[in-house]
Amino acid sequence: MPSSFLWTPSRPLFFSILTWVGMLCFLCTAYAEEEEEIGIPKAEFSYELDPYYSDVSYNIPLTNKPMPTITSNSEAVIYRELLKASLVPQYLLLEASVYPMPVLGTYMKSHMADTYAQGQLSPDFNVIESFTAGFQEPWALSAFFGNVTQLKRPNVKRKGASYGYTGYVLSAGTKHIKSNTLIDDQWGELEWKIKGRIDQPDEQVSWSFRAGTKFHQNREINNVYFFNLHRNNTDLRATYLAWLENTNFDFRLHFLRNCSRLVRSELVAGKKLPLSDHRFVPTLSLGFIWTSPDEYAGLLKDSNANKFTLVIRPSIEF
Numbered sequence: 001m002p003s004s005f006l007w008t009p010s011r012p013l014f015f016s017i018l019t020w021v022g023m024l025c026f027l028c029t030a031y032a033e034e035e036e037e038i039g040i041p042k043a044e045f046s047y048e049l050d051p052y053y054s055d056v057s058y059n060i061p062l063t064n065k066p067m068p069t070i071t072s073n074s075e076a077v078i079y080r081e082l083l084k085a086s087l088v089p090q091y092l093l094l095e096a097s098v099y100p101m102p103v104l105g106t107y108m109k110s111h112m113a114d115t116y117a118q119g120q121l122s123p124d125f126n127v128i129e130s131f132t133a134g135f136q137e138p139w140a141l142s143a144f145f146g147n148v149t150q151l152k153r154p155n156v157k158r159k160g161a162s163y164g165y166t167g168y169v170l171s172a173g174t175k176h177i178k179s180n181t182l183i184d185d186q187w188g189e190l191e192w193k194i195k196g197r198i199d200q201p202d203e204q205v206s207w208s209f210r211a212g213t214k215f216h217q218n219r220e221i222n223n224v225y226f227f228n229l230h231r232n233n234t235d236l237r238a239t240y241l242a243w244l245e246n247t248n249f250d251f252r253l254h255f256l257r258n259c260s261r262l263v264r265s266e267l268v269a270g271k272k273l274p275l276s277d278h279r280f281v282p283t284l285s286l287g288f289i290w291t292s293p294d295e296y297a298g299l300l301k302d303s304n305a306n307k308f309t310l311v312i313r314p315s316i317e318f
Contacts, residue, residue, distance in 0.1 A: 052101050142169055166195075
């Protein structure tokens, strides 16, 4: 079926979604504040700051059941138990996220054209694009419906906030990024995800698996299915150059919704170098993004040649 006949979110529907999410947030917040007095889980804010992904979120319990706990050293066991607990949503997590480096890339290309042009080291390589690539939108609003589980290591009494999440995520935004150019587009995304984070003073491990579909109001941006694997490990106890510790990995594939043809793949891997007696960890990630001209249609479609973009992603974790 041609992509022009696929359902795409209209402007009224987009703002209706935001209105309903806002009303749901208000009602669930009132419920959480009322029930907090009798000792059930309470609503709480959290935030994360990163050059490539920063967010603020609001976690709202939807029932009076205490948060379950999974105690294990095995990630496979944690995955299995999270899947068992994913059938009936018991939490709502609202999140607003922004991607600073991709936003910087679009700003430099549109407002600092001379500086951006100096980064064009060859016809197919712009170093500024390499430092800011990997995100197809500048920001997003999301609502997660699912379950949250506390994660614990056996016989470990170190303090830290460690949680696992399983459920469905509805996301929306109003802009699309193509080669550091902002394009008007109202998009919506529905995904199922399982993710977790173990956060201890000397060890942080996070992982996620996501699969879903993305719709675009702009008919020159084709609708896709996608899946994504991610893992990030920081271990201050590991030897300095341990191969499997202090690494990160991100893999993503996009397939056209109308014919399941692969049109985008991303692979980024990195190594961390923890510094003794310091509270920050420098990280350097390298990878590539491959895109097919069929990712877009109409005026946005490039020539028949496939495109490879080198990804260079330095970062610092605190």
